Amino acid sequence: MTDPLVRAVNVRKSFGDLEVLRGINLEIDRGEVVCVLGPSGSGKSTFLRCINHLDRIDSGEIWVDGHLIGYRRAHGKTYELRPHEIAAQRRGIGMVFQKFNLFPHRTALENITEAPIFVKRQGKARAEARAHELLERVNLGDRADFYPAQLSGGQQQRVAIARALALDPTLMLFDEPTSALDPELVGEVLDTMKDLARDGMTMIVVTHEIGFAREVADRVVFMDGGVVVEQGPPRQVLDDPQHPRTRGFLAKVI
Amino acid sequence: MTVPPASTRATSTQATANEQPVDGGRIIPVRHPGQWIGVAAILVAAALFVQFLVTNEKLRLDLVAGYLFERSVMRGLLLTLELTVVAMVLGIVLGTLLAIMRLSGNRVLSFVASGYIWFFRGTPILVQLLFWFFLGSILPMINLGIPFGPTFVEIPTNVLISQFTAAILGLGLNEAAYMAEIIRAGIKSVDPGQSEAAEAVGMGRMLAYRRIILPQASRVVLPPIANNTISMLKLSSLVIVVGLPELLTAVQLIYSRNFQQIPLLIVASIWYLLLTTILTIIQVRIERRLDRSVTGPRPAIRVAERQGTPS
Numbered sequence: 276m277t278d279p280l281v282r283a284v285n286v287r288k289s290f291g292d293l294e295v296l297r298g299i300n301l302e303i304d305r306g307e308v309v310c311v312l313g314p315s316g317s318g319k320s321t322f323l324r325c326i327n328h329l330d331r332i333d334s335g336e337i338w339v340d341g342h343l344i345g346y347r348r349a350h351g352k353t354y355e356l357r358p359h360e361i362a363a364q365r366r367g368i369g370m371v372f373q374k375f376n377l378f379p380h381r382t383a384l385e386n387i388t389e390a391p392i393f394v395k396r397q398g399k400a401r402a403e404a405r406a407h408e409l410l411e412r413v414n415l416g417d418r419a420d421f422y423p424a425q426l427s428g429g430q431q432q433r434v435a436i437a438r439a440l441a442l443d444p445t446l447m448l449f450d451e452p453t454s455a456l457d458p459e460l461v462g463e464v465l466d467t468m469k470d471l472a473r474d475g476m477t478m479i480v481v482t483h484e485i486g487f488a489r490e491v492a493d494r495v496v497f498m499d500g501g502v503v504v505e506q507g508p509p510r511q512v513l514d515d516p517q518h519p520r521t522r523g524f525l526a527k528v529i
Numbered sequence: 530m531t532v533p534p535a536s537t538r539a540t541s542t543q544a545t546a547n548e549q550p551v552d553g554g555r556i557i558p559v560r561h562p563g564q565w566i567g568v569a570a571i572l573v574a575a576a577l578f579v580q581f582l583v584t585n586e587k588l589r590l591d592l593v594a595g596y597l598f599e600r601s602v603m604r605g606l607l608l609t610l611e612l613t614v615v616a617m618v619l620g621i622v623l624g625t626l627l628a629i630m631r632l633s634g635n636r637v638l639s640f641v642a643s644g645y646i647w648f649f650r651g652t653p654i655l656v657q658l659l660f661w662f663f664l665g666s667i668l669p670m671i672n673l674g675i676p677f678g679p680t681f682v683e684i685p686t687n688v689l690i691s692q693f694t695a696a697i698l699g700l701g702l703n704e705a706a707y708m709a710e711i712i713r714a715g716i717k718s719v720d721p722g723q724s725e726a727a728e729a730v731g732m733g734r735m736l737a738y739r740r741i742i743l744p745q746a747s748r749v750v751l752p753p754i755a756n757n758t759i760s761m762l763k764l765s766s767l768v769i770v771v772g773l774p775e776l777l778t779a780v781q782l783i784y785s786r787n788f789q790q791i792p793l794l795i796v797a798s799i800w801y802l803l804l805t806t807i808l809t810i811i812q813v814r815i816e817r818r819l820d821r822s823v824t825g826p827r828p829a830i831r832v833a834e835r836q837g838t839p840s
């Protein structure tokens with residue numbers, strides 16, 4: 276397929292008087308890993324949340340895998356989707372949060388099987404077999420019965436990644452997945468994400484980990500003030516930024 | 530005040546730091562002599578109270594024993610239990626619904642729920658009980674059918690709403706209003722990140738409530754719910770206004786005949802205390818279960834088991 280997996284066209288979003296996204300245009304191909312950098316408040320999280328409709332956009336459009344997110348076009352009009360239709364769209368998009376947001380009352384295994392069993396209505400045995408595979412994949416095969424409170428931050432985030440993978444998403448969104456972690460735990464989460472990238476997953480990663488972006492990203496996108504200021508291969512954007520705002524930001528981070 | 534010169538202070542600290550423990554480093558915990566004085570005072574008071582109970586002829590402990598299992602007392606006890614259980618179940622179910630409606634973001638649902646809570650918390654429960662009981666006098670027939678259209682079924686109100694139904698409606702609908710606010714507080718105590726995570730894995734609103742939010746809220750709302758349940762045990766004595774003799778009324782009827790108020794009130798109190806004890810035990814058990822995920826023991830790391838399971 277040559278169609279981009281994600282296509283954002285002139286996406287705008289305001290919170291009250293504050294316009295956070297001022298016309299984002301971005302296309303992401305299948306299998307591509309895109310790292311989004313930018314100063315605090317530039318709208319990175321908001322953009323990510325718009326992609327799976329946790330925040331609704333004010334204008335523009337976002338397409339994922341051929342579906343217009345949150346809306347339906349018919350006879351030249353745009354209709355808002357019903358909640359269960361939006362829920363169905365979200366199943367194709369995995370999301371990993373900065374603060375993990377694991378379900379604290381469920382074990383690692385149950386966190387992963389929750390959606391397959393209750394959303395996709397898979398059988399319990401099948402969902403659990405798959406969950407064990409996923410735990411194995413994030414190197415936590417021996418922690419299935421642990422509750423989140425009994426796991427380290429890095430382990431929790433890896434369970435969260437496994438949970439997002441359980442619905443076989445075509446796209447994974449990461450919002451600063453390592454920002455809440457102690458420095459020595461960052462590596463294990465980044466390694467898991469590298470594995471995922473190597474397996475061909477399409478990923479959008481908001482991060483401040485320049486090293487990760489340099490090593491793993493196919494493309495780096497720099498956002499500021501609610502627009503994409505500059506984008507390109509990591510070498511180009513990170514080592515030879517063209518825009519003064521990118522230069523200013525990188526000078527502070529590196 | 531004389532302050533020792535800096536050099537002296539430094540030396541003395543060092544001396545303490547270097548001092549070797551004589552008994553192998555055993556740590557002596559802080560003593561609490563006040564506790565022992567308190568225990569002694571409580572024991573004396575308890576002894577005095579027991580002496581009062583045993584030696585006081587007027588208490589008629591023989592009557593207490595005799596009436597404890599008396600038939601009408603037993604019937605009253607059963608009724609108290611039934612009313613409490615059914616009213617609380619109704620209160621919790623309806624209260625949860627009202628809390629979700631209030632938080633739904635849908636103006637109409639939220640308004641209806643607020644109106645309900647305002648009305649049922651704002652009017653005396655006695656009035657509510659009597660209202661359901663006398664509903665038949667203002668609305669003799671209850672019709673099922675299309676509003677302003679044909680009627681399919683018509684039932685006399687007094688048949689539909691028995692004494693027991695009126696009592697349940699009065700107690701349960703009132704309880705729901707209070708319960709709604711308790712449960713709303715519980716829901717709001719759950720991290721908003723939880724419903725986002727639930728939505729992100731494709732859960733709908735109701736599923737997220739059922740599987741993710743309410744189970745977490747239940748840890749917070751359990752103590753106040755237990756409170757209200759214990760309170761309902763005693764509140765249910767109000768149903769005498771619709772002619773139902775539960776526990777307290779049953780003993781009142783007896784002492785209005787034999788004038789042995791104190792022994793019979795002791796009978797009722799013994800049963801109330803017993804029920805409260807049972808409820809408290811149930812509460813502790815549920816609480817321990819709900820806390821399992823936070824304070825529970827770490828499970829065994831399961832490596833061996835994984836190798837045994839077919840994949």
Ligand SMILES: Nc1ncnc2c1ncn2[C@@H]1O[C@H](COP(=O)(O)OP(=O)(O)OP(=O)(O)O)[C@@H](O)[C@H]1O
Nearest residue numbers: 290291293295313314315316317318319320321322
């Ligand atoms: N729900 C909301 N209501 C009002 N304002 C919001 C809301 N969410 C975000 N904002 C505002 O939108 C702006 C962009 O927020 P966003 O979280 O997208 O930034 P970010 O680029 O992710 O920053 P950071 O690196 O700090 O996470 C901020 O000024 C923020 O205060």
Ligand SMILES: [Mg+2]
Nearest residue numbers: 319320321451
């Ligand atoms: Mg952010």
